[in-house]
Amino acid sequence: MVRVALFLLILIFDISASTRAADVCVINSYPIPPARRLEHRVRELLKEHHHRVVTSGCSVKVLIGTPAVVKELNTNDNCKRVYTFVLFPEKLGLQNRENFYGVRIFPLPERTYKRFLKKFCLKERKVAVPISKEMLPIAQIYLKKSYFVLIPFKHSPVETFKELLKYKYVYVFPDPKLLRLVNLVTLINFCKDNKLIVFSGLSDLYKFNLDYVDEIDFEKLAEDIVFLVENNPESRILPCPCKEK
Amino acid sequence: MKSFKKLLFLQYFALILGMLLFVLFSNFFSSKLSYEYEEKYVEQISSVLAENLKLITEIYPNKYLVEESMRRAVKDIPSLDGLCLSLGFKKYCYPRKLKVKYTCSDRKKVFFTETEVIVCLPIYEEYASEFLEKEREGHFLAVFNRGYVDQIRNYWFLDSLFISLFFVIIASVVIISIWIDINADFNKLKSFIEELKDPDRILAPLEGKLGEFKIEEFRDVADLIVKLTLKISSLNEHIKQLALTDSLTGLYNRNYLNAVFEKNYVPFWKREKFPLSVALLDIDNFKSINDIYGHQKGDEVLRRLGQIIKDSVRGSDIPVRFGGEEILIIFPSSRKEEALMAVKRIREKLMKEDFGIGRPVTFSSGLADFPSDISVPGGLDKLIKIADERLYKAKNQGKNRDILE
Numbered sequence: 001m002v003r004v005a006l007f008l009l010i011l012i013f014d015i016s017a018s019t020r021a022a023d024v025c026v027i028n029s030y031p032i033p034p035a036r037r038l039e040h041r042v043r044e045l046l047k048e049h050h051h052r053v054v055t056s057g058c059s060v061k062v063l064i065g066t067p068a069v070v071k072e073l074n075t076n077d078n079c080k081r082v083y084t085f086v087l088f089p090e091k092l093g094l095q096n097r098e099n100f101y102g103v104r105i106f107p108l109p110e111r112t113y114k115r116f117l118k119k120f121c122l123k124e125r126k127v128a129v130p131i132s133k134e135m136l137p138i139a140q141i142y143l144k145k146s147y148f149v150l151i152p153f154k155h156s157p158v159e160t161f162k163e164l165l166k167y168k169y170v171y172v173f174p175d176p177k178l179l180r181l182v183n184l185v186t187l188i189n190f191c192k193d194n195k196l197i198v199f200s201g202l203s204d205l206y207k208f209n210l211d212y213v214d215e216i217d218f219e220k221l222a223e224d225i226v227f228l229v230e231n232n233p234e235s236r237i238l239p240c241p242c243k244e245k
Numbered sequence: 246m247k248s249f250k251k252l253l254f255l256q257y258f259a260l261i262l263g264m265l266l267f268v269l270f271s272n273f274f275s276s277k278l279s280y281e282y283e284e285k286y287v288e289q290i291s292s293v294l295a296e297n298l299k300l301i302t303e304i305y306p307n308k309y310l311v312e313e314s315m316r317r318a319v320k321d322i323p324s325l326d327g328l329c330l331s332l333g334f335k336k337y338c339y340p341r342k343l344k345v346k347y348t349c350s351d352r353k354k355v356f357f358t359e360t361e362v363i364v365c366l367p368i369y370e371e372y373a374s375e376f377l378e379k380e381r382e383g384h385f386l387a388v389f390n391r392g393y394v395d396q397i398r399n400y401w402f403l404d405s406l407f408i409s410l411f412f413v414i415i416a417s418v419v420i421i422s423i424w425i426d427i428n429a430d431f432n433k434l435k436s437f438i439e440e441l442k443d444p445d446r447i448l449a450p451l452e453g454k455l456g457e458f459k460i461e462e463f464r465d466v467a468d469l470i471v472k473l474t475l476k477i478s479s480l481n482e483h484i485k486q487l488a489l490t491d492s493l494t495g496l497y498n499r500n501y502l503n504a505v506f507e508k509n510y511v512p513f514w515k516r517e518k519f520p521l522s523v524a525l526l527d528i529d530n531f532k533s534i535n536d537i538y539g540h541q542k543g544d545e546v547l548r549r550l551g552q553i554i555k556d557s558v559r560g561s562d563i564p565v566r567f568g569g570e571e572i573l574i575i576f577p578s579s580r581k582e583e584a585l586m587a588v589k590r591i592r593e594k595l596m597k598e599d600f601g602i603g604r605p606v607t608f609s610s611g612l613a614d615f616p617s618d619i620s621v622p623g624g625l626d627k628l629i630k631i632a633d634e635r636l637y638k639a640k641n642q643g644k645n646r647d648i649l650e
Contacts, residue, residue, distance in 0.1 A: 019615055030378070031374045034375075065378070066378055080422070085376070087377065088374060106376065174374065174376065174377060176370065176372065176377055179372045179373045179374050180303065180370065180371065180373070181303075181371045181372065181373050182303040185373075202374045202376060204375055204376065206372050230407065231453060
């Protein structure tokens with residue numbers, strides 16, 4: 001009797017596992033090393049979870065990078081999409097799109113700020129954020145007024161220097177104009193010279209000697225992607241997984 | 246069957262030909278490669294220039310500063326004819342007429358015209374974070390002087406050609422010199438063998454020539470040939486000796502008389518007509534020595550007599566063991582009176598010998614000569630016959646004597 005029950009249990013488990021297995025396409029449109037490493041790890045994890053990694057006829061698409069997501073937005077495919085490496089999913093309206101689930105590639109500024117304060121045991125102050133005029137509408141979505149003060153500039157962050165001196169903390173938002181090499185170096189130099197504390201959520205800015213940067217946990221990110229492949233959580237965008245320092 | 250020399254020549258020829266073909270092919274591929282290098286060369290210079298100019302425009306976007314930088318670049322790089330940088334709506338060119346002359350498509354490309362090499366590079370936005378997607382913001386154009394760029398490539402090609410040819414020439418010289426050495430030694434060996442084919446050749450001087458060989462192995466072969474030839478020659482001499490001499494007495498045998506003397510000496514005698522005498526010696530009572538003391542004693546007597554005769558006659562005289570105990574001595578250029586003196590010397594010496602038989606051993610002899618006994622030279626048989634008759638007479642008269650008449 002026990003043997004029959006065990007056999008049935010194994011059979012049921014096997015059937016349920018095979019019904020959960022999906023045909024997954026992994027599309028990477030970002031030819032940068034971290035994106036490639038992530039793609040490789042996601043493929044490994046999918047296989048470990050008994051999913052089939054295919055190139056066509058997929059039920060789920062894992063999209064790495066904004067270009068892949070933009071391309072998918074223009075198709076009428078009804079399959080499920082799981083994305084990452086998209087800086088501003090809200091800009092593309094992905095939070096409301098059916099079948100689109102994603103993991104953020106940089107943590108929300110508020111979370112970064114809190115981790116930053118916790119690490120250095122600092123007291124809460126208003127954070128200055130130099131931002132280009134083009135990015136102002138998007139920045140307003142991500143940066144809460146209670147913590148961040150947006151200081152816009154037209155051509156160069158130099159325009160904001162006078163205003164920055166009024167604050168103690170400066171947050172570097174992923175603004176393309178601000179992140180131009182010359183602009184960022186100019187800003188960091190200014191902040192260092194004037195003893196302003198600079199921090200950011202973009203993990204690869206650590207090489208510019210910022211005071212604090214969040215470090216992405218890519219292993220957790222891959223796991224989150226596999227989780228989204230298998231589940232449909234209520235929150236369509238999962239926070240960026242960061243390593244605790 | 247091919248000769249080794251011919252085979253060696255063919256192989257060396259094939260080797261040199263192969264090396265030349267290798268040089269030609271390698272230089273052909275090298276020239277193909279040089280085109281790629283030429284392209285890379287202009288591309289890399291253009292990339293560095295584009296990076297520099299882009300940085301200048303980002304730090305201080307001043308038209309005159311950018312143009313001055315371009316002018317300096319064109320002045321410093323001799324192969325460069327002009328530059329153009331376009332970022333968004335801004336466009337900087339040096340010289341300014343370039344703006345009108347050239348346009349760049351979106352892709353990176355190197356164009357080769359008759360007089361110019363044109364490099365088009367797209368310029369992308371440079372962000373501090375790689376998470377931001379790069380977008381093209383403009384392009385960079387560099388115009389190089391084709392002649393100048395080609396000159397660099399030509400120098401490179403000629404350099405490689407000359408170096409490879411130099412090595413081939415060195416290798417060919419080495420190979421040819423080796424071939425010449427081998428050929429010279431081959432010729433020496435061949436002349437050596439030709440000389441050895443001559444039966445009258447004296448071999449000793451050839452041994453001195455062995456030092457002339459340059460290659461040790463050839464010298465060894467020549468040395469071996471000479472040694473073998475000398476060995477064969479000495480064996481031939483030995484065989485000849487055995488055929489013409491009597492092994493017991495060491496005197497010539499009747500073969501010598503028939504084969505050598507009759508053939509070589511008698512014609513000379515006939516021509517020159519010089520006096521010639523013969524003496525026929527016969528040991529007295531030799532049979533009794535053999536019967537009483539055995540053949541060994543008889544042999545001992547004969548051996549000793551042969552030695553005494555050899556010691557007593559001139560080098561030109563010919564002593565021959567004519568029969569069992571009969572010995573013929575031919576005295577060229579001597580009358581029988583002179584020959585008698587030699588016979589007497591022999592008798593004296595023989596009689597002094599002690600053979601352990603209780604008495605001295607004696608012999609009887611008959612002598613005859615030309616012109617006393619025969620009127621025409623050349624009749625050796627006649628002379629021997631006369632001598633034999635006189636020997637018989639000597640025996641009858643009581644032995645141990647010499648009869649001349």
